[in-house]
Amino acid sequence: ILNVEQSPQSLHVQEGDSTNFTCSFPSSNFYALHWYRWETAKSPEALFVMTLNGDEKKKGRISATLNTKEGYSYLYIKGSQPEDSATYLCALNAGNNRKLIWGLGTSLAVNP
Amino acid sequence: DVKVTQSSRYLVKRTGEKVFLECVQDMDHENMFWYRQDPGLGLRLIYFSYDVKMKEKGDIPEGYSVSREKKERFSLILESASTNQTSMYLCASRAGTVTYEQYFGPGTRLTVT
Numbered sequence: 001i002l003n004v005e006q007s008p009q010s011l012h013v014q015e016g017d018s019t020n021f022t023c024s025f026p027s028s029n030f031y032a033l034h035w036y037r038w039e040t041a042k043s044p045e046a047l048f049v050m051t052l053n054g055d056e057k058k059k060g061r062i063s064a065t066l067n068t069k070e071g072y073s074y075l076y077i078k079g080s081q082p083e084d085s086a087t088y089l090c091a092l093n094a095g096n097n098r099k100l101i102w103g104l105g106t107s108l109a110v111n112p
Numbered sequence: 113d114v115k116v117t118q119s120s121r122y123l124v125k126r127t128g129e130k131v132f133l134e135c136v137q138d139m140d141h142e143n144m145f146w147y148r149q150d151p152g153l154g155l156r157l158i159y160f161s162y163d164v165k166m167k168e169k170g171d172i173p174e175g176y177s178v179s180r181e182k183k184e185r186f187s188l189i190l191e192s193a194s195t196n197q198t199s200m201y202l203c204a205s206r207a208g209t210v211t212y213e214q215y216f217g218p219g220t221r222l223t224v225t
């Protein structure tokens with residue numbers, strides 16, 4: 001059974017801090033890695049879809065890197081703002097079907 | 113903008129009732145998904161559909177069925193609702209392959225009493 005693990009489970013930071021969290025997955029099974037942000041009372045929204053080892057993607061203050069050989073992806077937030085408070089989910093596609101395997105998420109709280 | 117809508121935000125049903133949750137997307141996406149989200153368990157896939165009238169079981173299909181008669185609409189059916197089906201239900205759609213992002217609806221919070 002493939003497992004996607006995210007750490008830490010939760011994180012509290014002060015406004016202006018930079019932070020990062022990890023998504024780990026089996027390196028032998030990789031096709032695509034997704035990152036989503038899920039704010040309270042809203043729908044999950046896609047941040048990035050990554051497919052190539054060494055990929056680095058950026059959207060504003062948020063960026064992500066991918067290492068498929070060792071089976072991890074990092075999500076970075078530079079200069080956290082209260083509006084960044086959300087649960088950040090990663091999901092793996094292992095290539096053998098159309099489904100995503102979801103991690104449990106990292107819950108980020110940014111204190112003003 | 114892709115829009116995925118779900119028929120209800122909140123729903124309260126009694127044990128044994130047949131429950132229909134509707135999802136509609138407006139971007140001609142081939143793929144549609146039904147998830148449930150429970151605290152500590154993350155998003156779990158119930159069923160998905162990759163074309164009209166095509167469906168495939170996800171990880172937790174027991175107690176559920178689905179219908180996709182038109183491309184834009186994907187329905188989740190609880191044949192006989194039970195209290196352990198109290199949950200948040202999320203619909204999503206996606207164009208093309210898994211390298212495309214999923215677009216989610218606002219969710220339906222279902223309570224079965």
